[in-house]
Amino acid sequence: MEPKIIARSAHIMSRRDISAEALKVLYRLHGAGNIAYLAGGCVRDLLLHRQPKDFDVVTDAHPGQVRSLFRNCRLIGRRFRLAHVFYPNGAIIEVATFRAAEGHAELQAARPPRHAHAVKTHDGLILRDNLFGTPEEDALRRDFTVNALFYNIADFSILDYVNGVHDLNLGVIRSIGEPRVRFTEDPVRMIRAIRFASALNFRIEERDYEALAAMAPHLARAAPARLYEEILKLFFCGHAERVFQHLQRTGLLGVLFPEFERWSVLPEGQAALSRTEAGLRALDEWRRQEREVSPALCFALIFGAYHKAAAVALARRGLPPWEALRAATTQHLTRLAPRLQIPKQVVMRAGDIMAAQPRLLERRRRDVEGLPRRPWFGEALAYLEFVARAHARYQDLAGWWSAVARR
Ligand code: ATP
Ligand code: MG
Numbered sequence: 001m002e003p004k005i006i007a008r009s010a011h012i013m014s015r016r017d018i019s020a021e022a023l024k025v026l027y028r029l030h031g032a033g034n035i036a037y038l039a040g041g042c043v044r045d046l047l048l049h050r051q052p053k054d055f056d057v058v059t060d061a062h063p064g065q066v067r068s069l070f071r072n073c074r075l076i077g078r079r080f081r082l083a084h085v086f087y088p089n090g091a092i093i094e095v096a097t098f099r100a101a102e103g104h105a106e107l108q109a110a111r112p113p114r115h116a117h118a119v120k121t122h123d124g125l126i127l128r129d130n131l132f133g134t135p136e137e138d139a140l141r142r143d144f145t146v147n148a149l150f151y152n153i154a155d156f157s158i159l160d161y162v163n164g165v166h167d168l169n170l171g172v173i174r175s176i177g178e179p180r181v182r183f184t185e186d187p188v189r190m191i192r193a194i195r196f197a198s199a200l201n202f203r204i205e206e207r208d209y210e211a212l213a214a215m216a217p218h219l220a221r222a223a224p225a226r227l228y229e230e231i232l233k234l235f236f237c238g239h240a241e242r243v244f245q246h247l248q249r250t251g252l253l254g255v256l257f258p259e260f261e262r263w264s265v266l267p268e269g270q271a272a273l274s275r276t277e278a279g280l281r282a283l284d285e286w287r288r289q290e291r292e293v294s295p296a297l298c299f300a301l302i303f304g305a306y307h308k309a310a311a312v313a314l315a316r317r318g319l320p321p322w323e324a325l326r327a328a329t330t331q332h333l334t335r336l337a338p339r340l341q342i343p344k345q346v347v348m349r350a351g352d353i354m355a356a357q358p359r360l361l362e363r364r365r366r367d368v369e370g371l372p373r374r375p376w377f378g379e380a381l382a383y384l385e386f387v388a389r390a391h392a393r394y395q396d397l398a399g400w401w402s403a404v405a406r407r
Helices: 020-031 041-047 063-069 105-110 116-125 135-140 164-170 179-185 188-200 206-221 224-235 240-250 252-256 258-264 267-288 295-316 321-335 344-362 365-373 377-391 395-406
Strands: 004-006 036-039 056-059 073-076 082-086 092-097 150-152 157-160
Touching: 020 036, 020 056, 020 063, 020 092, 036 041, 041 150, 041 164, 063 073, 063 082, 063 092, 157 164, 179 188, 179 206, 188 206, 188 224, 188 240, 188 252, 206 240, 206 252, 224 240, 224 295, 240 252, 240 267, 252 258, 258 267, 258 295, 258 321, 267 295, 267 377, 295 321, 295 344, 295 377, 321 344, 344 365, 344 377, 344 395, 365 377, 365 395, 377 395
Parallel strands: 056 092
Antiparallel strands: 004 157, 036 056, 036 150, 073 082, 082 092, 150 157
16 A cells, blocks of 8 residues: 655654654664655655654664664664664664554463574564554555655655545544454553543544444453553543543543542532532643642542542541541552552552641651651642642641741
């Protein structure tokens, strides 16, 4: 299949928007006679006038050839598929060789590396052509049409195998191929669809949306560690409030956070929904301000209202309020483990943040001395600030503690 080619004069992507390091990599590869494209998120973002997070390069040069072209280059990945080119200013450009679809990600993960011996003896120079593919195959293996565009350094054109430019203009997230098939191959794509739709303010194509609702339970098959990483990206995308709505509507919320979802539809949970939403808005606002938000603080914000409700029940059984908050938080986050492997330190830290809240309110002498020295104090105070603003209470208190901490 021939791609649509959008000539330099017909699109807005300019070399001025591409990092100097990415350009160097592209020119070096091209100069050595290889195909060299920018690919994926950076092309999408530049065509939308957005600042890309990073620049990814794809080429027909094999990893060993890439390495021989760059001094400051390391091959990474279990199967040596990627090259990282390092620059003194800290920039890292990822260079991947075109590859074909690999089938089920889960099966791949479980399978031992192919040709393990050959990999060791011949390093990256082992050319496993069964892994590599054509530019077209590389476009088609990607998740969504808007993520599958190439920018060709040879003539500054855009190559479009999947009608991605059309979808960019429409503002649509659309799977490449049959959504149900693509979500079965890799259920994490469901979370990614919601992330891109939320971050770009795109709509999710109808068939994709139906597939999300139908396939939601499949998310349980995704590797918990990988799912954890994608969930963080999801809630840190700057539009957690939209994300939450998509999760609710598609049923993914119940798959990811079953207890929370069950509570959220009870009268008690519905009454507290505005507090959950306030937590998500605070998260988004802090991201916009480029304020550092730890994963623990993120989970504290999302589930704060739920954990408080659960703590009330525990306190009735005799736990002091701070211990009840800690227990409600850590127990719930720990129980998410089969789906979502939240690291233990993150769970503990979220518990610390919540347990600190009653003590921040009480301001006992001992705490005034001790709390500001605790490693979690900044996060606990940030949570208090959020509560203060969301409920227009304790405002002076957050300021007071900040002043104490600065003393
Ligand atoms: P971001 O700007 O958030 O980094 P991105 O589009 O660059 O978004 P990445 O996760 O960095 O997303 O992945 C880079 C590219 O790799 C994607 O644009 C997509 O083409 C492809 N890709 C990533 N994950 C998958 C997946 N699970 N299935 C298919 N293609 C994927
Ligand atoms: Mg990226």
